Amino acid sequence: MEEQELRDFVTGQRWFGSKSRTVSTATIVDRATLRDTDPALELLIVEIRFDTGTHETYQLLTDDSYDALSDPRHIRELVHMMRGGSRIPAGDGVVEFNPAEGLGGAGQELREARQVTAEQSNTSVVFDDELILKVFRRLEPGINPELELLRFLTERGFANIARLAGWYAYAGKQMDATLGILQEYVAAGVDGWDRSLDTMADEAASEAFLDTVRRLGEVTGRMHTVLGSDSADPAFCPEETSSESLGLLTATVDEEIESIFLDLPDDVPELDPIRGRGEEVRERLRLLTNFGGTGRVIRHHGDFHLGQTLWSDGDWVILDFEGEPARPLTERRRKRSPLRDVAGMLRSFAYAASAASILRGVEAPPDWEARAREQFLEGYRDTIDMSLVPSGAAMEKLLTVFELEKAVYELRYELNNRPDWVGIPVAGIMRMLEQEAPV
Amino acid sequence: MSESANWFERQPLWFKTAVFYEIHLRGFYDGNDDGSGDFRGLAEKLDYLQWLGVDCIWLLPYYPSPLRDGGYDIADFFSIHPDYGTIDDFKYFVDQSHQRGMRVIADLVMNHTSADHPWFQASRNDPDGPYGDWYVWGDDDTRWGEARIIFLDTEPSNWTSDPVRGQYYWHRFFSHQPDLNYDNPEVQEQMLNVLRFWLDLGLDGFRLDAVPYLYERDGTNGENLPETHAFLKRVRSEIDARYQDRVLLAEANQWPADVVQYFGDGDECHMAFHFPVMPRMFMAMRREDALPMVEILEQTPPIPEMAQWGLFLRNHDELTLEMVTDEERDYMYEEYAKDPRMKLNLGIRRRLAPLLDNGRDEIQLMHAILFSLPGSPVLYYGDEIGMGDNIFLGDRDGVRTPMQWTGDRNGGFSRADFQQLYLPPLMDPVYGFQAVNVEAQLRQPNSLLRWLHRLIALRKDHPVFGLGTYEALRPENPRIFAHIRTYEDDIVLCVHNVARSAQAVELDLSRFEGFVPEEMFGRTRFPRIGELPYLLTLAPRGFFWFQLRHDEGE
Numbered sequence: 001m002e003e004q005e006l007r008d009f010v011t012g013q014r015w016f017g018s019k020s021r022t023v024s025t026a027t028i029v030d031r032a033t034l035r036d037t038d039p040a041l042e043l044l045i046v047e048i049r050f051d052t053g054t055h056e057t058y059q060l061l062t063d064d065s066y067d068a069l070s071d072p073r074h075i076r077e078l079v080h081m082m083r084g085g086s087r088i089p090a091g092d093g094v095v096e097f098n099p100a101e102g103l104g105g106a107g108q109e110l111r112e113a114r115q116v117t118a119e120q121s122n123t124s125v126v127f128d129d130e131l132i133l134k135v136f137r138r139l140e141p142g143i144n145p146e147l148e149l150l151r152f153l154t155e156r157g158f159a160n161i162a163r164l165a166g167w168y169a170y171a172g173k174q175m176d177a178t179l180g181i182l183q184e185y186v187a188a189g190v191d192g193w194d195r196s197l198d199t200m201a202d203e204a205a206s207e208a209f210l211d212t213v214r215r216l217g218e219v220t221g222r223m224h225t226v227l228g229s230d231s232a233d234p235a236f237c238p239e240e241t242s243s244e245s246l247g248l249l250t251a252t253v254d255e256e257i258e259s260i261f262l263d264l265p266d267d268v269p270e271l272d273p274i275r276g277r278g279e280e281v282r283e284r285l286r287l288l289t290n291f292g293g294t295g296r297v298i299r300h301h302g303d304f305h306l307g308q309t310l311w312s313d314g315d316w317v318i319l320d321f322e323g324e325p326a327r328p329l330t331e332r333r334r335k336r337s338p339l340r341d342v343a344g345m346l347r348s349f350a351y352a353a354s355a356a357s358i359l360r361g362v363e364a365p366p367d368w369e370a371r372a373r374e375q376f377l378e379g380y381r382d383t384i385d386m387s388l389v390p391s392g393a394a395m396e397k398l399l400t401v402f403e404l405e406k407a408v409y410e411l412r413y414e415l416n417n418r419p420d421w422v423g424i425p426v427a428g429i430m431r432m433l434e435q436e437a438p439v
Numbered sequence: 440m441s442e443s444a445n446w447f448e449r450q451p452l453w454f455k456t457a458v459f460y461e462i463h464l465r466g467f468y469d470g471n472d473d474g475s476g477d478f479r480g481l482a483e484k485l486d487y488l489q490w491l492g493v494d495c496i497w498l499l500p501y502y503p504s505p506l507r508d509g510g511y512d513i514a515d516f517f518s519i520h521p522d523y524g525t526i527d528d529f530k531y532f533v534d535q536s537h538q539r540g541m542r543v544i545a546d547l548v549m550n551h552t553s554a555d556h557p558w559f560q561a562s563r564n565d566p567d568g569p570y571g572d573w574y575v576w577g578d579d580d581t582r583w584g585e586a587r588i589i590f591l592d593t594e595p596s597n598w599t600s601d602p603v604r605g606q607y608y609w610h611r612f613f614s615h616q617p618d619l620n621y622d623n624p625e626v627q628e629q630m631l632n633v634l635r636f637w638l639d640l641g642l643d644g645f646r647l648d649a650v651p652y653l654y655e656r657d658g659t660n661g662e663n664l665p666e667t668h669a670f671l672k673r674v675r676s677e678i679d680a681r682y683q684d685r686v687l688l689a690e691a692n693q694w695p696a697d698v699v700q701y702f703g704d705g706d707e708c709h710m711a712f713h714f715p716v717m718p719r720m721f722m723a724m725r726r727e728d729a730l731p732m733v734e735i736l737e738q739t740p741p742i743p744e745m746a747q748w749g750l751f752l753r754n755h756d757e758l759t760l761e762m763v764t765d766e767e768r769d770y771m772y773e774e775y776a777k778d779p780r781m782k783l784n785l786g787i788r789r790r791l792a793p794l795l796d797n798g799r800d801e802i803q804l805m806h807a808i809l810f811s812l813p814g815s816p817v818l819y820y821g822d823e824i825g826m827g828d829n830i831f832l833g834d835r836d837g838v839r840t841p842m843q844w845t846g847d848r849n850g851g852f853s854r855a856d857f858q859q860l861y862l863p864p865l866m867d868p869v870y871g872f873q874a875v876n877v878e879a880q881l882r883q884p885n886s887l888l889r890w891l892h893r894l895i896a897l898r899k900d901h902p903v904f905g906l907g908t909y910e911a912l913r914p915e916n917p918r919i920f921a922h923i924r925t926y927e928d929d930i931v932l933c934v935h936n937v938a939r940s941a942q943a944v945e946l947d948l949s950r951f952e953g954f955v956p957e958e959m960f961g962r963t964r965f966p967r968i969g970e971l972p973y974l975l976t977l978a979p980r981g982f983f984w985f986q987l988r989h990d991e992g993e
Contacts, residue, residue: 052450052452053450053451053452054450241486242483242484242486242487243844243845243851243878244486244487244844244845244877244878244881245486247877247878247881247882248486248487248490248881250881250882251490251881251882251889251892252490254884255889255892255893255896258884262961262962263962282884286882289882328540330537330538330539330540331538331539331540333538334538
């Protein structure tokens with residue numbers, strides 16, 4: 001294959017993340033022949049090098065074209081190899097296929113396959129509405145958190161996930177990396193974000209949704225409890241934070257607030273409620289962080305919001321444990337306070353309430369957000385292992401700090417991308433200012 | 440398992456935009472309550488360093504050592520001093536650093552070993568044995584008289600007589616640190632093994648201590664010899680052949696024209712410290728005159744594109760005055776070492792804050808100048824919170840006291856009994872841990888620590904500071920140090936007032952006519968640059984950094 005051809009193919013893909021950078025070379029750093037009889041299938045580890053000397057690594061599956069994943073026969077082959085636990089030598093390492101235990105239907109013949117690729121970083125294929133294969137394109141050294149967390153949760157009997165059916169990975173001199181995972185496909189599910197919006201207009205439906213939010217809190221608390229339950233596994237055991245952890249968090253959020261209030265645009269009227277009040281917000285932050293610590297840190301979801309949940313068969317399924325895809329893998333695998341996930345969901349309720357009007361022209365019931373928060377937190381408190389979070393007032397305060405951090409992040413994002421949505425983080429910041437001062 | 444270094448996206452020039460942070464392991468954080476800092480303790484504090492914006496940690500020597508020279512007297516190159524932990528602890532720390540996007544380099548002394556090193560013991564006891572020729576022996580102490588004595592306060596000669604072998608051995612530093620004999624190929628090979636050993640454990644490079652003195656030759660002063668450069672080129676090529684993204688940082692306390700030779704043609708060391716610029720920054724502050732800085736930068740030859748200067752205000756040694764004239768040295772002693780106890784060898788053993796009379800404006804201005812110069816800044820632990828020193832402790836211990844984390848017992852450094860601590864923490868009312876500590880400064884938005892954090896973040900937002908060209912402006916007002924840094928479209932104008940009084944300055948910026956200077960901290964737009972000289976007024980010890988932007992408004 002010509003280098004130029006390879007380069008053009010990779011840089012032309014949706015999953016190629018660095019379109020603004022100048023590519024100097026594309027090199028195949030390793031390859032493995034997954035199948036040498038017709039239809040032949042080859043796996044390539046490709047290094048894209050930029051003019052600055054930096055590089056990124058991608059996974060390609062090829063037959064006589066660069067994009068073998070468009071051919072269902074190849075995808076079936078990958079699944080067969082996982083079921084069979086194949087080990088395929090590569091030039092400088094090995095590609096290992098692994099089945100996960102106890103997945104129903106895993107032995108059946110696969111019929112229909114369709115690509116559902118909407119994601120930036122991977123290519124996904126659904127089989128017969130039963131299984132979904134996610135092929136990671138951009139490779140980073142280390143185990144992918146999605147695989148790591150699904151395995152951990154599956155092994156410990158946490159039911160509210162789409163179970164893992166198998167995975168394949170590369171181990172070599174260049175790197176050890178997860179290449180793809182196969183998991184249960186939840187066909188009948190409705191995503192929590194859509195469901196919240198769909199039910200917003202109808203009083204009875206919206207009441208019914210709010211009832212399920214309490215369950216979502218329970219599921220989340222249980223998920224954190226399980227993730228923090230194994231002190232023997234170094235990748236998961238809960239850790240204490242250092243004495244300056246609250247100070248570091250405070251300083252980080254404080255500087256974010258200072259920086260964003262420094263140049264709020266004059267021509268966005270939605271900003272009026274908070275304009276000129278940066279010092280008040282910082283003062284409030286100081287009151288929230290004047291004592292205590294940040295509790296313990298554990299592995300957690302990392303990118304938790306309504307869009308990562310599915311309502312299926314009368315219960316919630318939690319999806320997508322990859323973490324924030326824009327962050328480096330090592331950072332996504334870091335332990336942090338589980339309350340970051342909680343804050344993410346609480347902010348998601350704020351977004352849902354406003355999105356109903358922006359996207360659907362439906363006014364949310366006036367107390368919808370407050371009730372969703374209350375329901376969620378009640379459920380969460382029932383199931384969370386209290387040793388993982390600070391107790392009592394300290395938990396409230398820390399949660400508010402994480403919400404504030406998120407709202408400030410949202411404010412910057414919406415100002416740059418979606419000015420119509422600026423009111424949502426503004427309302428979040430206002431809500432905090434209007435709360436009674438913490439003691 | 441793949442190599443730990445592969446946590447990183449490959450980035451051969453990472454060191455050119457990096458902020459370095461020098462750590463005295465013994466003094467940073469005690470993880471096992473024995474009164475002495477260690478690798479486990481340091482690993483607990485990595486979140487702090489990551490927050491601060493550190494890209495690369497530089498560790499002082501952590502090898503087994505009798506500690507008669509702060510660990511620079513190495514007794515075993517392949518192990519860890521028991522006070523600091525084990526090889527496993529080291530690997531854990533390096534791995535944890537890499538996970539946070541930080542690299543780690545370590546001090547390595549190639550020139551000499553401790554007299555306790557088994558190689559030296561074998562060499563003195565058995566002149567005909569396998570190590571007999573590993574050190575530099577002589578029958579008398581007359582050879583190489585041209586070589587200066589570096590530790591003037593303690594050493595009468597570079598030769599010391601050894602009663603065991605009945606000969607003299609050569610040492611450029613303390614007499615308990617015999618020089619290795621680099622004319623012996625076995626010594627060269629073993630030193631390469633040392634490098635490989637640590638690189639294989641994941642280390643990202645070395646700060647090469649005392650590098651100009653590896654060889655001795657008749658009729659020379661024994662510094663910067665061609666043989667030394669040839670050996671360093673060999674080290675570099677061995678590393679390039681087997682490892683990625685590693686860095687060699689040379690400690691060559693020499694004049695710029697000599698130091699640049701340590702970069703070779705981009706085939707020797709990646710980095711070298713710029714020693715002479717540092718004392719001139721202090722001089723400029725006292726004299727309220729930018730000229731000493733401007734001049735030394737003018738005398739600094741260009742360096743290869745792949746190379747970088749290491750810049751610093753203070754470090755673990757005395758503030759060295761080797762690279763100044765006698766007159767300048769007298770001036771520096773007069774101004775900065777009023778108490779004779781503050782002097783050591785050819786230098787001043789004090790920390791940054793006390794040198795600057797704890798003046799907040801002065802500390803900030805010095806950091807701003809440091810960060811604006813072409814090179815990568817190297818911070819010294821504790822200076823980010825303005826720690827002080829204790830001149831009543833011996834040698835250089837006064838600037839190596841425990842890091843001050845909190846206002847609690849032992850400054851939060853250790854839970855051991857006070858008597859067990861390797862050195863007492865500072866407890867005076869001005870610099871003591873109750874007044875100066877990380878915890879308090881994290882919570883004060885206007886603290887030095889928080890200010891420095893913002894400065895580091897700003898510098899990292901602009902690769903121009905690490906990669907850009909440097910061009911001095913020579914305004915008529917001598918109290919103003921001003922220059923322009925340019926990298927691609929990023930043009931930065933840095934203007935610093937070294938005077939104690941407010942100053943006005945007119946800068947000739949006519950070639951930037953039509954640009955608008957935007958102040959980089961507050962993002963305030965200043966008046967558009969026109970044909971006439973650009974007038975600025977600066978507060979006492981104040982500075983401005985501007986990004987010059989094309990004016991899109993008109």
